[in-house]
Amino acid sequence: MNRRFFLKASAVSVAALARAQQPSAPVPDAIRALKPMTAGVEPITLDERRGRIEKARRLMHDQKIDAVFMERGSSLFYFTGTRAAQIAGLVIPAKGDLAWLVPASQSLPDDIKIGGSVASYPDGGTPFAAIRQALKDRGITTGRLALEEQVHFSVFDGLSQEIPAAECVNATPVTAGCRVIKSKTELALMQRAADVTIEAYRAGLTTLREGMTPAELRNNIGAAYRVLGFQGGVSVSFGKNTAFPHGSTVPQTLHEGDMILLDDGCSVDGYQSDITRAVVLGKPSARQKEIWTLERKAQDAALAAAKPGATCESVDAAARKVITDAGFGPGYKLPGLPHRTGHGIGLDIHEWTYLVKGNKTLLAPGMCFSDEPMIVTGEFGVRLEDCMYITEGGVRTFSKQSPAIDQPFG
Numbered sequence: 001m002n003r004r005f006f007l008k009a010s011a012v013s014v015a016a017l018a019r020a021q022q023p024s025a026p027v028p029d030a031i032r033a034l035k036p037m038t039a040g041v042e043p044i045t046l047d048e049r050r051g052r053i054e055k056a057r058r059l060m061h062d063q064k065i066d067a068v069f070m071e072r073g074s075s076l077f078y079f080t081g082t083r084a085a086q087i088a089g090l091v092i093p094a095k096g097d098l099a100w101l102v103p104a105s106q107s108l109p110d111d112i113k114i115g116g117s118v119a120s121y122p123d124g125g126t127p128f129a130a131i132r133q134a135l136k137d138r139g140i141t142t143g144r145l146a147l148e149e150q151v152h153f154s155v156f157d158g159l160s161q162e163i164p165a166a167e168c169v170n171a172t173p174v175t176a177g178c179r180v181i182k183s184k185t186e187l188a189l190m191q192r193a194a195d196v197t198i199e200a201y202r203a204g205l206t207t208l209r210e211g212m213t214p215a216e217l218r219n220n221i222g223a224a225y226r227v228l229g230f231q232g233g234v235s236v237s238f239g240k241n242t243a244f245p246h247g248s249t250v251p252q253t254l255h256e257g258d259m260i261l262l263d264d265g266c267s268v269d270g271y272q273s274d275i276t277r278a279v280v281l282g283k284p285s286a287r288q289k290e291i292w293t294l295e296r297k298a299q300d301a302a303l304a305a306a307k308p309g310a311t312c313e314s315v316d317a318a319a320r321k322v323i324t325d326a327g328f329g330p331g332y333k334l335p336g337l338p339h340r341t342g343h344g345i346g347l348d349i350h351e352w353t354y355l356v357k358g359n360k361t362l363l364a365p366g367m368c369f370s371d372e373p374m375i376v377t378g379e380f381g382v383r384l385e386d387c388m389y390i391t392e393g394g395v396r397t398f399s400k401q402s403p404a405i406d407q408p409f410g
Contacts (some may be wrong), residue, residue, distance in 0.1 A: 006290075036227070037230070056163070056177075066143035066144050069131065069171075070150065071089045071155070072084075074347040079178075084345075091134050099117060100112075101119050119131065132159075148172075149172050179347070179352070180351075193276065194265070196273070196275040200225045200234075203224040210254055213251070235247050235261075238255075239255065243379070247261075256372050257281065259380040262277045272347070278295070278382045278405070298337070300401075312362075324336070340354055345387055353367075368388070369387065372384065
């Protein structure tokens with residue numbers, strides 16, 4: 001395996017270039033009328049990031065971990081606030097200052113205020129000797145070195161050879177142990193992301209028309225996000241393709257009576273939203289109303305079960321029971337609910353922990369999840385998704401649930 005894992009380049013497809021060169025479609029009036037929602041966004045403070053590092057160190061002590069290594073990504077951003085391209089990795093020792101892994105031709109960006117020193121390695125070379133030296137400078141030559149879950153295997157392999165006296169272990173008890181519980185500031189950022197997503201969806205759905213393609217609706221909602229001041233995306237499915245949880249590449253156009261699914265969200269200072277709405281173009285059929293209503297009952301059951309001290313699997317079971325009691329399933333069989341009821345959400349749209357059978361993790365205040373039990377029939381699929389967070393007194397949603405199939409936003 002090539003160990004030059006730090007020198008990454010993004011590839012742009014020929015098709016993407018062709019699309020970029022095509023003239024933009026006119027922006028619908030309902031979208032141009034939107035106003036930016038960027039005012040009042042409070043980013044994570046330096047003090048909060050420092051507190052996260054201290055919590056990580058407490059967890060490292062509990063887990064008998066001497067240092068954590070992570071590459072550039074969500075966890076590094078969580079602890080330091082940077083996604084700078086020249087940062088190849090970060091060592092957080094249980095004691096001592098941070099060590100930033102940077103190629104020799106690069107330097108640490110001036111806007112990094114969290115502190116630490118640079119461990120440089122030759123351009124085009126491997127960084128493992130630099131990591132070993134950084135650990136040695138902090139008194140770590142043996143013990144347990146924990147790797148963040150998204151670190152490449154080549155790092156594990158290289159460090160195992162470079163520092164054979166150290167045991168490489170999983171850092172998830174530390175990284176997830178910090179990230180799974182959201183602060184008030186994080187919850188506020190996720191709330192803004194949800195509010196923006198609802199406004200983008202609301203504006204996008206006003207542009208529905210018979211004969212439009214999923215790409216047209218997707219582009220309209222993308223334009224709405226840009227007017228609102230954020231980057232976001234959406235997966236769009238019509239008719240029979242709504243039975244696929246993540247859509248289909250089969251070409252479609254919208255017809256009267258088609259079920260429509262919108263799914264995805266946006267990012268605010270790195271924090272994600274994830275919302276799904278199910279509507280029908282024109283008048284819904286009795287069958288569509290029946291399945292939509294059952295889906296809403298399953299979503300409600302998950303919310304009712306999501307209390308501090310409950311297990312993650314009990315929330316999944318509560319939603320699934322509503323669906324199986326109606327004659328679907330059982331379990332993950334179709335027609336029925338083909339996936340878990342929910343996932344954790346934060347800096348990543350899918351993160352720890354999951355509302356799924358077998359997960360006995362206890363819910364605690366500050367945890368955030370999607371609530372999205374889906375019902376797939378032979379004709380179409382219905383999914384309602386609103387993200388929720390656990391409080392001392394129960395559960396709250398970031399977005400208002402849909403009250404009816406023809407009222408996606410209340």
